[in-house]
Amino acid sequence: MEKIRCGWCEKDDLYRKYHDEEWGSPVYDDQKIFEFLILESFQAGLSWYTILSKREHFTKAFDGFDYKKIAKYQDKKIEELMQNSGIIRNRLKILATVNNAQKFMEVRKEFGTFSKYIWGFVGGEPIDNKPKSLKDVPATTEISDILSKDLKKRGFKFMGSTVVYxxxxxxxxxxxxIENCFLRLQS
Structure with a gap:
């Protein structure tokens, strides 16, 4: 019997693998949370598929998403990234990544972990929206609005409510x- 998935991921095997193995699985590890923050910020105005297909290049270009290293990037590294055709070469997004790494570390200092901070917006537990179909899935919510505003107040860039959601x-x-997705049925 064929697996039923959320319709957005049926484009190809890359999308299906991401859906089946990562999307929607709770992440509490700061390193992984940072990776997703950076990838999502680069996705602003683009398709997630574009980012996902370049993920390996992003990982290599940004030192495995090591926020401590990224926070120290200087002009030479920025220019190197601007020449890297494997990633999205948007200077503002690259500069935002360096900025966001610095802000990420500030939040970690304040809360102990970034995970503790960000998961606090949902009470530490996933919110189950129980969408019947893709049209029931919002682009933003009241919580993503609040979290986005808080991130921006803390100096984060490219963290609008849609990116945050x-x-x-x-x-x-x-x-x-969605309700008939095999992953929902397993949970």
């Missing part, structure tokens, strides 16, 4: 698997 979906802060 996509991050919440990716890291399992919300469960938006």
């Amino acid at each position: 996509a991050h919440m979906q990716a890291t399992g802060m919300v469960n938006d698997h």
Whole structure:
């Protein structure tokens, strides 16, 4: 019997693998949360598929998403990234990544972990929206609005409510698997 998945991921095997193995699974590890924050910020205005297909290049270009290293990037590294055709060469997004790494570390200092901070917006547990179909899945919510405003207040860049909600979906802060998706049926 064929698996039923959320319709957005049926484009190809890359999308299906991401859906089946990552999307919507709760992530509490700061390193992984940071990776998704960066990938989501690069996705702003683009398709997630574009980012996902370049993920390996992003990982290599940004030192495995090591926020401590990224926070120290200087002009030479920025220019190197601007020449890297494997990633999205948007200077503002690259500079935002360096900025966001610095802000990420500030939040970690304040809360102990970034995970503790970000999961606090959903009470530490995933919110299950129980969508019947893709049209029931929102692009933003009141919580993503609040979280986005707080991130911006803390100095984060490219963290609008849509980007933040996509991050919440990716890291399992919300469960938006549609009702007949095999992953919803397993949970």
